[in-house]
Amino acid sequence: MFKDLDPILHSQLRLAVMSLLISVKEAEFTFIKEKTNATAGNLSVQVQKLKEAGYIEVAKQFRDNYPLTICKITKAGIKAFEEYVTNLQSYLGKG
Amino acid sequence: MELQDKPLTEKESLDLITQMINKAKDACHDTGIAAIMWGAVIAVCALVKLSEIHFNYRLPFNIYWLTFAAVIPQIYFSIRAKRERKVKAYGDEFMDYLWVGFGICIFLMIYVTGSMYNEWKPVADEYYKLAGHSSSFKFYEFNSSLFLLLYGLPTFVTGVSMKFKPMFWGGLLCWVCCITALYTPVKIDLILLALSSIFAWLIPGIIMEKDYRKAKKELAQANV
Numbered sequence: 001m002f003k004d005l006d007p008i009l010h011s012q013l014r015l016a017v018m019s020l021l022i023s024v025k026e027a028e029f030t031f032i033k034e035k036t037n038a039t040a041g042n043l044s045v046q047v048q049k050l051k052e053a054g055y056i057e058v059a060k061q062f063r064d065n066y067p068l069t070i071c072k073i074t075k076a077g078i079k080a081f082e083e084y085v086t087n088l089q090s091y092l093g094k095g
Numbered sequence: 096m097e098l099q100d101k102p103l104t105e106k107e108s109l110d111l112i113t114q115m116i117n118k119a120k121d122a123c124h125d126t127g128i129a130a131i132m133w134g135a136v137i138a139v140c141a142l143v144k145l146s147e148i149h150f151n152y153r154l155p156f157n158i159y160w161l162t163f164a165a166v167i168p169q170i171y172f173s174i175r176a177k178r179e180r181k182v183k184a185y186g187d188e189f190m191d192y193l194w195v196g197f198g199i200c201i202f203l204m205i206y207v208t209g210s211m212y213n214e215w216k217p218v219a220d221e222y223y224k225l226a227g228h229s230s231s232f233k234f235y236e237f238n239s240s241l242f243l244l245l246y247g248l249p250t251f252v253t254g255v256s257m258k259f260k261p262m263f264w265g266g267l268l269c270w271v272c273c274i275t276a277l278y279t280p281v282k283i284d285l286i287l288l289a290l291s292s293i294f295a296w297l298i299p300g301i302i303m304e305k306d307y308r309k310a311k312k313e314l315a316q317a318n319v
Contacts, residue, residue: 005105012103012111019115024123024182031181035118063178085112091105 005091008053009084013038013046018081021056021073029069047071055080123184124310125257127303129172134297136165141289145282166198186256197249204245208238236277239284243273243291250295261302265295 009015016036021027033043050056055077061068073081103111143158180187215234222230251266253259272287279287 005108010103010108012107015103015108015111016115019112020119023116023119025185025187027119027182031122034181035115035122085109088105088108092109 005087006080006084008049008055009080011046013042014050015084017043017046017050017071018055018073018077021071022078022081026070026072029071032071050077053080119182121310121313122182123187124307125303126172126176126307127300127305129169130296130300130303132165132168132172132300134292134295134300136161137292138289138297141285141292145285145289148282148285189256190253193249193252197245200245201242204241208241233281236281236284239276239281239288240273243269243276243288246291246295247273254299259299259303261299262295265291265299268294 009018013036016038017032020032020035029040029043029047032038032047033040036043038046047056047058051058054074057072057074059070059072061070140158140161143154147153147158212234219230219232219234247266247269249266250262250269254261254263254266269291272291276284276287
């Protein structure tokens with residue numbers, strides 16, 4: 001019996017953000033933007049959705065008077081990501 | 096290619112995850128500048144000391160003061176690297192504290208060996224007066240081994256945890272030289288010290304710096 005894939009994660013940009021954040025302790029918004037080649041506006045919307053789902057934490061700081069946004073995956077985010085990958089593997093293995 | 100808010104097939108999802116994890120891994124490159132600097136500084140200090148002994152001259156200052164002077168650029172490099180770091184890897188903090196701890200140990204070792212020498216010197220002088228010749232025990236013969244012992248630890252741990260073979264082998268070389276230096280005269284000890292710093296830090300630092308430049312270039316090309 002296949003489990004439904006998490007709709008929050010089953011989207012190209014949000015999955016890319018989560019895959020980046022699972023590999024590191026924390027990352028600046030500009031780093032994620034650089035790696036995903038997404039526009040700032042689109043990325044902001046997707047980051048907000050992940051934050052609302054409780055999958056990531058977003059901290060706003062200042063560096064040299066410039067705003068700095070730092071994103072970090074949460075425990076719930078790690079769990080959801082792991083489940084998502086397990087479900088994906090079962091789809092690909094049995095599909 | 097710009098990533099969108101669109102659903103994916105299962106295969107595309109797995110490919111994307113792999114691609115992003117690799118991208119994140121590539122971003123965690125050390126510049127290698129600190130390793131290059133310390134490798135060069137220690138090698139220069141050891142070789143200058145060797146030339147002082149071999150050619151029988153003395154500089155007006157102790158060449159090892161250069162290591163204290165190198166702390167200033169090290170602080171600058173650390174601050175700059177921290178500011179430029181857009182991403183923090185899980186091992187970053189561990190590595191930072193490992194090397195800070197190593198630096199503290201080195202300065203404590205200098206203090207401890209200096210104190211030991213001050214305690215030993217009157218005894219050695221007394222021995223000379225009584226026996227008419229110097230003791231066969233030369234305190235400074237053991238200095239290089241003690242420092243090589245310390246050099247090996249953070250180098251080896253960094254090599255293992257970063258899966259960076261040049262540092263892994265460099266750390267092991269420090270420990271081999273540590274044992275060897277026990278049985279060799281001071282001149283050879285200094286050569287071993289210079290060799291260890293070159294193979295443990297200078298060469299790995301150059302490799303790291305090359306990798307860092309390569310990753311930066313690839314990123315710049317990808318963003319065009």
